[in-house]
Amino acid sequence: xxxxxxxxRDAHVKWFLYNGLFAVAYLAMLPxxxxxxxxxxxxxxxxxxxxxxxxxxxxxxxxxxxxxxxxHAVSVGEVQVAVQLMRALRERDRTVxxxxxxxxxxxxxxxxxxxxxxAADGLGNDGDVLVYNPLDFNGCVRRALDRIHPRAVILTETxxxxxxxxxxxxxxxxxYLVNARISDHSAPRYRALRWFFGEVFRxxxxxxxxxxxxARRLVDAGADxxxxxxxxxxxxxxxxxNPAKERELADWVGASPILLGGSTWPGEDEVLLGLYADLVKxxxxxxxxxxxxxxxxxxxxxxxxRRAGFPCIRRSRGDRMDxxxxxxxxxxxxxxxxGEMMGLFGIATVVFVGKSLCAHxxxxxIEPCLxxxxxxxxxxxxxxxxxxxxxxxxxxxxxxxxxxxxxxxVFRFFDDPAARxxxxxxxxxxxxxxxxxxxxxxxxxxxxxx
Numbered sequence: 001x002x003x004x005x006x007x008x009r010d011a012h013v014k015w016f017l018y019n020g021l022f023a024v025a026y027l028a029m030l031p032x033x034x035x036x037x038x039x040x041x042x043x044x045x046x047x048x049x050x051x052x053x054x055x056x057x058x059x060x061x062x063x064x065x066x067x068x069x070x071x072h073a074v075s076v077g078e079v080q081v082a083v084q085l086m087r088a089l090r091e092r093d094r095t096v097x098x099x100x101x102x103x104x105x106x107x108x109x110x111x112x113x114x115x116x117x118x119a120a121d122g123l124g125n126d127g128d129v130l131v132y133n134p135l136d137f138n139g140c141v142r143r144a145l146d147r148i149h150p151r152a153v154i155l156t157e158t159x160x161x162x163x164x165x166x167x168x169x170x171x172x173x174x175x176y177l178v179n180a181r182i183s184d185h186s187a188p189r190y191r192a193l194r195w196f197f198g199e200v201f202r203x204x205x206x207x208x209x210x211x212x213x214x215a216r217r218l219v220d221a222g223a224d225x226x227x228x229x230x231x232x233x234x235x236x237x238x239x240x241x242n243p244a245k246e247r248e249l250a251d252w253v254g255a256s257p258i259l260l261g262g263s264t265w266p267g268e269d270e271v272l273l274g275l276y277a278d279l280v281k282x283x284x285x286x287x288x289x290x291x292x293x294x295x296x297x298x299x300x301x302x303x304x305x306r307r308a309g310f311p312c313i314r315r316s317r318g319d320r321m322d323x324x325x326x327x328x329x330x331x332x333x334x335x336x337x338x339g340e341m342m343g344l345f346g347i348a349t350v351v352f353v354g355k356s357l358c359a360h361x362x363x364x365x366i367e368p369c370l371x372x373x374x375x376x377x378x379x380x381x382x383x384x385x386x387x388x389x390x391x392x393x394x395x396x397x398x399x400x401x402x403x404x405x406x407x408x409x410v411f412r413f414f415d416d417p418a419a420r421x422x423x424x425x426x427x428x429x430x431x432x433x434x435x436x437x438x439x440x441x442x443x444x445x446x447x448x449x450x
Contacts (some may be wrong), residue, residue, distance in 0.1 A: 004072070004110050014196050018162055022136060037319050047180040049101075049132035060283055061350045062147050068097035069449075072133055075107040077364055078156045085154070090443035097127040099148050101327035108132070113339055137159040145171065146281045147240025157181055162200050169203040172304055174449065177207045178441060179234040182217035184382045185360075186350045190221035198222020206448070208441055210234075211386035221367035231441060233387050236434040237365055239367040245343030253333055253347065254321060256287045259410060260273050262341060262368065263293040267358030269301050271403045273308040273332070275410060283414050293337040293354055293363060298336035305332045315340075345371045350413045350420070352406060362388075369396055369427035374413045376406060398423070398429035 005408060043446045048054060054062065067091070073082035080100055086098055088189045091132050102111050111130055112445040118124055131148075141164045152174040155165075158181060168175050172197050182190060199225035201207075209215040215228045261272045261277065269290055276288040287309075292301050298316065305312045311331040313319040322333070335344060351368040357378030366387060375397040381388045391397050400406045413420045 001343045016168075018196065019138070022163075026135070031143055046132050049243045050135050050140065050148065051299045052140045052145075053135045054131065054147060058129060058131065059147065061127065062099070063125055063356060066097050066127065066151050067151035068099045068127070068129070070099045070101065070148055070153045070436075071156075072101045072159055073107060073111075073156045074103040074159055076104075076110045077238075079107045079110045079114065081234045082154070082156050083111065083118065084234065084238050085178060085442060087118055087121075088121060088438045089399075089446060090118070090125070092442055092446055094123075094125075097125060099129045099131060101133040102132050103133050107340060119160070133161075134164070138163055138165045138167070141167045145173075148214060148266075152176065152445075154178055154445070155183045158183070158186070160195075160197070160200060165200050175203060176445065177204050179231075180207050180209045180218065181211075181214045181383075181385070183361075185431070187220070190217070194222045197405055198325065202227075203336065211383065211389070215385070225358070232390075232434060232437045233366075234438050234441070235364065235366050235387060236431055237438040239342070239364075239370040239431070241346055241371060242342045243346070245340060246262075246346035249335075249340060249343045250347045251288060252315065252320065253287060254419070256285050257283070257349040257414070258347060259288050259414075260344055260368075261288070262344060262348075262351055262353055263363035264290055264352075264354035265293055265302075265359040266297065266300070267302050268352075268354050270308075271357060271406065272352065273304060275403070275407045276310075277308065277339070278333070278365050278407070279410065279414065282411070284330070285332060286349070286414060287330060289333040289335060289344060289348070291341060294335040295338060301336070302334055305334065308332075324427070342367055342371075348373050350410055351375045352410070356380050357400075357406065358402065363390065365397055366378075370431045372428040373423035374398070374423040375427060376400060376409045378402075378406065385434045390434060391427075391430055392432075394426060394430035396423075396427040 002131060014064065025310045071086055073079040074295060082100065086100065089096055102108050115128065128335045135143040145167055150173060153168050153177045157179050165175065182302055197363055198221065201218060204227060207223060207228045208216060209218060209228055210233045212230055215230050220224045241400055259276065272288060272290060279286055291302060292298055302312045302314060310329055312415060313321065315335045315337050324436045345368040348368065351373045353363050353365045353368065353375060355363045360380040361383040362377060362381040365375055365377055365384060369391060377399050379401050380400065392399065398409045400409055413423065
């Protein structure tokens, strides 16, 4: 067990500072949190979870004698990673129970859907429970741990909550960080605050890092190098095609070739619309589908579509092709519903992955590559650094520096079907070769917990 010790007063002071600063930051963010709650919904019914207080039926399910493994993931992508690990662990041991926690309402919806799929595949367990993660205040964390009483805790990617981690290790509970990464943005801050975060990172029993660079950054932040294993990205195992959703969306869009803007962020829609205005002159059969990352921004996206002179066919309204009427310009399809991205990737002809051209970080480029689609990303892909390194080395996607580069790449793929097919084949092969990380980690985790 790693004890949280320091030089007496210094150790006390740094935790006092953290808790004071966290309280101030939380109060400052509370108005935006409440606004997001109102827009997205889903929080209010289970707000007590945030304070370690659970509804009576959940409390009963948590009180079973068999201690669960507590898996935590913050949002959609991390939830999918965590559920894949849960699936692999359950395939190897059908008796293991899980408490699965998430932070966001979109993460919750994704977790509900993925856990239902797990049950449909015969890998469910009546003892599994879905909750919201407690706030990182000592009292909230203590109540949650007292109620859940986990045999192990597994966090995903960048979920570093110091009070929670401290409390877990003080109780002697094995603690793991899987698919760990330290972003370009976060690395300097962790290194500068090594005097604090070193103690936090050294609390982990084992850290499974995505890349050698992530491992070095963890060590720079104070982690114990002997407890870090470099595995590659779990996300190569997450993506799976959804044929039923592909058929449903193909019926909605029709048989036309598709330029898809997947998980776009503000600014990227306008770029795609400008590009499309030129593309349809050379390829009038092509349709544009835009799927914004946050569906609550769909009204603004629709306004951009209409401002650009295109009719809008919106998924959430149930619009179909005839909604465009007899307009002389082709419509743009706006997919503003959740859980359909993999289906869209499956029917697309060429894909642009959002949050990479006009915002930093990028969304998941593995999924369209798995579907064998020519995939284009912008310059800002730091959230997928090891994945990008692998895919670029395999010539499995195209990275462009700006909007002009995106236009050139899209035109090239629509102008040259042979280049499009070759690019897609390389993409699928590159993803397939890198699968298997989750299973290997599941084997090691179960061996350690026996």
